[in-house]
Structures are given as C-alpha cells and as structure tokens.
Amino acid sequence: MTSITRRMVIAGGAALLSHDVAAAPTASTSASFSGLHTYALSKGMFFGTAVDNALLHNDAAYMAKVSEECGMVVAEASFKWDQVHPTPDKFAFEQADDLMTLAVRRHLRVRGHTLVWHEAMPDWLLKELSPAEGEDILTKHIRTVVQHFRNRLTHWDVVNEVINPEDNNPGGLRTSPWLKALGPRYIDIAFETCAATDPGALRVLNEYGTDYALPWEEKKRGALLDLLASLKARNVPIQAVGLQAHLDASQVALDQKVLNNFVNSIAAMGLSIVVTELDVRDNNLPADIASRDIAVAAHARAWLDPVLACPMVLGVLSWGLSDRRSWLNDMYKRADSLPQRPLPLDADLRRKKMWDALADAFVSAPPRTPA
Numbered sequence: 001m002t003s004i005t006r007r008m009v010i011a012g013g014a015a016l017l018s019h020d021v022a023a024a025p026t027a028s029t030s031a032s033f034s035g036l037h038t039y040a041l042s043k044g045m046f047f048g049t050a051v052d053n054a055l056l057h058n059d060a061a062y063m064a065k066v067s068e069e070c071g072m073v074v075a076e077a078s079f080k081w082d083q084v085h086p087t088p089d090k091f092a093f094e095q096a097d098d099l100m101t102l103a104v105r106r107h108l109r110v111r112g113h114t115l116v117w118h119e120a121m122p123d124w125l126l127k128e129l130s131p132a133e134g135e136d137i138l139t140k141h142i143r144t145v146v147q148h149f150r151n152r153l154t155h156w157d158v159v160n161e162v163i164n165p166e167d168n169n170p171g172g173l174r175t176s177p178w179l180k181a182l183g184p185r186y187i188d189i190a191f192e193t194c195a196a197t198d199p200g201a202l203r204v205l206n207e208y209g210t211d212y213a214l215p216w217e218e219k220k221r222g223a224l225l226d227l228l229a230s231l232k233a234r235n236v237p238i239q240a241v242g243l244q245a246h247l248d249a250s251q252v253a254l255d256q257k258v259l260n261n262f263v264n265s266i267a268a269m270g271l272s273i274v275v276t277e278l279d280v281r282d283n284n285l286p287a288d289i290a291s292r293d294i295a296v297a298a299h300a301r302a303w304l305d306p307v308l309a310c311p312m313v314l315g316v317l318s319w320g321l322s323d324r325r326s327w328l329n330d331m332y333k334r335a336d337s338l339p340q341r342p343l344p345l346d347a348d349l350r351r352k353k354m355w356d357a358l359a360d361a362f363v364s365a366p367p368r369t370p371a
C-alpha cells in the first residue's frame, strides 16, 4: 500500500479514485491519513457532522474524532425552537452555546439548524400561533435567535422541510402550523428577517426526499424547483438549498442523471447547494456487517458523485460521525434490533468503507472556489 500524503490529496491523487477496495484507504491503514475535511478542502469544499449534545459533554473520544475529521459542525437538536425558545418570553441558549464554545476552541465552523420547522415546536407555540399573532411570533424568534449568534455562524437553515406535495396545497407546500397561520408568505418573512439580522450567514432552505427516481420524490423535486424560482423572482433573499440526503442502501431507484440534472437546475438559479444530513440506512439489508458496509459505502458514493460534480455544491455534512449514535436507530429500527451502520466511522470510531467513499468522492469531484 502506498502511503497517500496530504499533498497528493490536494493534487487530487488518482490513487484514491479506484473503486478497488484494495487500493482505497481502509479502516486499518487510514489512521495516519488526513481527515475528511482535508479531502474536501482540497477541492474547495468542507466536511462536517451533526453533533448531539450528550456526546459533546460525555464522549471525549468521539469529539476528538470530530476535530480530526471535520471543518464544520451543526447541532443535532440544540438550535431548534423547543430548545432555544421553550416558553413565550424565555430564550435558552446554554446548550447551543456549549457547541459554539467547542467550535471556537477547535476552529470549527458552525451551521445553525433550524429557524422554522413543523417539528420541535413547543406547546406554547402551537397554542399561540394564529393569523393575528403569527408574524410577530416568527419575527421575534428569528431576530432574537439570529442576533444571539450574529457573525458566528456560517449558515442558517432558515426553513426546514416546507414541501410535501402529498398535502395537495398550491405549490406543493406542506400543511404545517406555519402555512395554516400565515400562508406561504411565512417563508419570505423568515428569509427576510434572517437576512436583516445577520446578513453574513448563508441562508439555506433545507429539504429531504429529493434523492431517488421515485414518483413522490420526482414531485418533490419539481415543487422545490418551482418554489425556488418563485422566491428568486420575488427577490426573497434565499442563497442556498440544503439536501438532507437521508439515504437508503436498499433503494434501487438511484438515478445519477436525475440527481445531476436536479442539482444543476438549482445551481442555474444562482443558488448554492449544501449536503446537510448525509446518512445511509441499512435497516432493509441482511445482518452481515461486511456486506452492509460495502452496500452503504457504494450507495453513498453513487449518490455523491453526480451531486459533487456540480461546482455549486459547497460541502457535505453527515448526520453524526460514528455509528455509536444515529437517529436512524430510533426512526427506522432494524427487525433484528442490530444497530445500523450508516455513518463514516464505526461504533469504535474506526474508519469504515463509507469513510473511503466520502474521501474518494471528494478526490473525484471537480475543484471549486471555496465559499
């Protein structure tokens, strides 16, 4: 095995291009390699992960890996409405501030997730949200939260998961408490308030379910592109789209042409793209660990290649760094109750084939000017 230096990575060393497992860095040999962020940086991108606050406080080994592999972090929960604004007149930033402190200490950039979502809404909000009060509640929340982190965040997920064509609303918008109270203009208000409060943080619309050539995802991509076109036409200050990329290793409807056309259509509107929550669930695969790891890695790579081919893609974050903790074990339990293996590191914090897939995908991607 030839050793691969950072200089070779930066030069885009062809050694990592191979899909041949023997030629790619493996869990046992890659300990001395650069972290994923270095691979991303070599092409002008970034790599990061979501961090759960329990890990932040209790798992030093995990957090050391976050420093080693990442250039950016996002909180799994602690910036969400129910966390930072638990009662009408109380804002609570302690948990979020803990992540900020760590990020400063370790030179990590931070993305804010998320200002407006139909989940993580505290009871008081669901009760008080009305056509009469809605705009005041929304703008007060955004002004206060965005002001608290002003000049310290790289991105804000301004709105999260606003599209759901199955709800049959005009424009494919989701039937959320926000849509009910304010109509579609809640999206404009959110972007405008965020822009006015911290103009320096990239303003992102974050969405899931745009990954596969399935009829409902085709509808979702169409509705998303229509919404983006209408926001741009009305000069709503959106700057980027977040693709969550919660993938399913058993899904065969992955069409690279469809994906590449989709990201290029977003880019053609002058919008950037961030892969915000990458993970690959294996709950529909047989138990064997080696074959699960191969399938997860191959699936991630097959999705990443046509996406990273678009130079408007700024970087990738995974929703957790190690299989030690993943929301997928709550959300999509395996029938055999085995823990899933959806992330770049295994539960012992060793690099897996999914790590190789990410490193290789960065090496294969065309270079771009860093954001």
Ligand code: XIL
Residues within 6 Å of the ligand: 076, 077, 160, 208, 244, 277, 327
């Ligand atoms: C999830 C967290 O991972 C869970 O721990 C939490 O209970 C619920 O939210 N899309 C998103 C994320 O935008 O905020 C979600 O995070 C995962 C799906």
